Amino acid sequence: MTTAVPRRSSRSSRRPVWEERPSVLGQLGKGTILTLVTAAVLVPLWVVLVTSLSSAETINQAGGYVIVPREFDPSAYVVIFSGGLIGRAVWISTLITFIGTSVSLTLTVLAAYGLSRSDSVAHRPLLFYFLLTFLIYPGMIPSYLVVTGLGLKNNLLALTLPTAIQAFNLVVLRAFFMNIPSELIDSARIDGAGEFRILTRIVLPLSKAVVAVIGLFYAVGYWNAFFNAILYIDRNDLQPLQRLLQGYILLGQAPPNVGGGAVVHIPGIGYSAPPSLAIKMAVVIVTVVPALIVYPFIQRHFTKGVIIGAVKG
């Protein structure tokens, strides 16, 4: 993989002299395929976004989904965030994401650092202990019995603790920590720093970017978590957003707060009753948005992360 870096950066946008010019038909075909591929991702997102920001009138005129935006009507979002089950689910998902990411990140960083010294006691069997989790999958039923046996049913901890440590992330972090020059660490030790201080003062500041990316990976994972919610959460008021989305879009339950003429006041626009289709779309957008926000930050780094993980894992 070492040759990948210089080649990528030196790769010019000019065609090498020895390569023949592509035919017009070939160019056209390639362009069409790539346009279709990108459209397959962008068009649904666009339609959902525009519909979520449309008023009842526009939606009725369009006969459903709106493709060309006519106005900016955020009333669906006002309804979502004005409380009720949807607002509650947004809050629960945020909470899970926040707590889960903090726990996961802290423990993964600690463990990755603890295992990063190639001469420390027992680091080899311990690493093997974590790597083995790649190969052995404990099974749904025993996991369910253990988690419920610990009394975590309908407890948000059931959505965070069982998935808190991802060996993949640990391996990536460890690989990064091992690349930090040992002279730096040795000199800190000579100055009397303990391991914890070395970690927080020297190693972490040097690896901010990687730690941030791993944190975002964890965060996206928690935000998207659905499986554990199905297994461990029955109570309506503890459902994360993904469960709600399932209810509204896939099971066709009507969004609450709509119907009986829920009218909301929007500053600058006046009163309006958001149509339920707009609310549905708004729930989709709210579920997508965190992934969209963190995406640009992870995107630069994940190619490297994936490759390290694939090679070492």
Added chain:
Amino acid sequence: MSAPTLTKKAAEPVTRPARHPRRLRDRLRRDWPLLLMVVPAFLLVLVFHYVPTLGNVVAFQDYNPFAGDSPLEAFVYSEWIGFGNFEALFEDPSFWDSLRNTLAILLFQLVFYFPLPIVLALLLHSVLSPRLRSFIQSVVYLPHFFSWVLVVSFFQLMLGGAGLLAQVVRDAGYTPPDIMTNPDTFLMLVTSQAVWKDAGWGMIIFLAALAAIDPTLYEAAAADGAGRWRRLWHITLPGLRSVIILLLILRLGDALNVGFEQFILQRDAVGRQAAEVLDTYVYYRGVVVQQYGIGAAAGLFKAAVGLVLILAANKIAHRFGEQGIYQKS
């Protein structure tokens, strides 16, 4: 053993240093903060990974959650029944349905999903403008970060009975096709969902492998008169070969995990006959109907078959002279 360092070093090979008690104690004194840092992660993995792994014993038990003082003690106090759960499992026709569906989906994905990231990577690699390339990359990676609920929701919103496609088709005066709830086309539906979500993401590793191919090889081949397709066949594909085989093995090892969420989300709309896979079977049998033993037996069966598949695939890879998965470092 208070010898100076030099002699101690010379003596090491004889006294097997790693096992020497005094040295271990020294090392422990030096490394205990490192070990302490590993402890929390160690415990979490123990409780939520290794204990459940051992908990697979319920597959051989008539598990009774009320035996003993807690559901965890019930692992110890439940009655052992040997292979009774497996017998019950193998007599259940819906188990065989789910196994057949799982294998059909696996086969379908290997044929229609697996090659796509390679094709996409080749296509994108040939785009000359770096800006355009990175734009397309950003767009196609994106759905990987969506949850399955979102992916299925998008499909429902676009292709479902009340979706955008139906709206357009109805406006044109035709009857919209039944896509989201049709058991006959379910295989195609789930495969296209997997493609939409992850084909772009799967491209990353092939792009990296493509970038690692020495460009002078192409130049030399072109000088020797090899055309575009010959270069693809004799340089590019061999360059990707080991990655392709590695990913194929990994996919096979993961074969029976065709995905729980994607299927449980659509199981009711499409019907059990077509949409039940091993994972959803385990869930309904074990968690919903609470036949824990049978559910665990199905899970164990799945794990065993998966293990056999991955070992077999690896063996085949070795025979082809490839590295496979174990043998690293």
